[in-house]
Amino acid sequence: MRKFIMAAGAALLASIMPIAQTALAQENTLRIAVNTPNVVYGPFWVGMANGMFEKNGVKIELVSANALSTGAAMIVSDQADVLLTGVYQALRIASEGKKLSYIFNVSDMSARFNGFISKPEIKSIEDLKAKGENCRIMTLLAGTASWAILQGIVEEHGIKCRISTAGTIPNVVAAALSGQFDAAMVNAQDAYAARDAGRANILIDPATIPQAEADAYYPNKHPFVVAIGLKDNLEAKRPAVEAFIKTMREAFVLIEESSSDQLGTMMSTELSSVFQSTPAASLALGWKLQEGVFPQGDKAGYISEDGWNAAMAAASKLWGFANLDTKAENVSYSQVVDMSFFKD
Secondary structure (H helix, E strand, C coil): HHHHHHHHHHHHHHHHHHHHHHHHHHEEEEEECCCCCCCHHHHHHEEEEEEEHHHHHHHHEECCCCCCHHHHHHEEEEEEEEEECCCCCHHHHHHHCEEEEEEEEECCCHHHHEEECCCCCHHHHHHHCCCCCCCEEEECCCHHHHHHHHHHHHHHHCCCCCEECCCCCHHHHHHHHCCCCCEEEEEEHHHHHHHHCCEEEECCCCCCHHHHHHHHHCCCCCCCEEEEHHHHHHHHCHHHHHHHHHHHHHHHHHHHHHCCHHHHHHHHHHCHHHCCCHHHHHHHHHHHHCCCCCCCCCHHHHHHCCHHHHHHHHHHHCCCCCCCCCCCCCCHHHHCCCCCCCCC
C-alpha cells in the first residue's frame, strides 16, 4: 500500500512539474512589440544582440518589430506585455481609461531625428522662405516627431509654405522627390540618399546642425521613446519587468562604450532578421545621430515628473494634439508613470 501511495505521489508530482515549469517560464517571458526596426530603440536592440536579457533571467519574445499601427491594439488585447513606442502614441490608450503604465524612457526627444530636404533649385532656407506662400512642404501626420520638428523650423524661420502630410515615410519621400513639393521632412538616411542621387538639397542636416539651432527648433526636453504596458500585466510579471529594466540600463552603458560603427555592425550581423538588408554603414549613421539622445547616468531610463510634464506641455503646441486634455487625471504622472520597477 505504501509503495502504491509513493508511486501515485511520484506520478502526480511528475504530472504537475511540467505545468509549474510552464507557468514559471511564462512569468519569466516578456512579449515585446517595437514600433519600427529603428536605432532610436537602441538599448533594446543592443540587449537583444548581446543576449543581455537572458543573462539577467528574462526571456524576450519579440512579437513584432513593426508595430507602429498595431502596437496599441496588441497591448490592449494582451498580445504583448511591453510596447516600445512614442510617448504620445501611447496616450490614446491611457486617455481611453485603460490602466496603462509608462515604465522606461528609451530616448529623449531631439530635433536631430530628421533631415529637411528641398528641390535641387532651392539651395537654402532663405530660398524657400523667399517663395512666401507659393510653396508646399511634405511631412508625416500631426502627432509624429517629423510634424513637431517642422513646426519649430517653420516658426523659427518664418516660413509661410503650405504643409501637406502623408501616413508613412516612404510616401513622404516619394512625394518629395516627385517634384510636386518644394521641401520635406524625411529620415536622415533618406535625406542623404536623395542628396547623393542629385535629387534634393539638404537644408537642415541632422548630422551637422549646431545644438543651439536644434534646441531652437525643438526646445522642450522630455522623454520621446518609451516602454509601456498594462498595469496588471506588468505587475503579474514584476521580476521579469525588473530584469528588463535592469538590462536596458546596462545596454545604455554598452552604447556609451561603443562607436557608431561598432553598433551598426552589431545590428546588421546579430539582428539581420530584424534589420534585413539595411547596410551596416546606414545603421552606423543612425547611431551617430542618436548621440546625446539616449539617457545617461544614474537615472538613465527614469521618467521624472518634470520630464512628463514637459512632454504634456509640448503636446498641443508642437505635436498637434489640440483636443488632448493634458491636465486630465487619467494621463497625470501619478496615474500613468510607474518607476517602481527600477532597482538599484
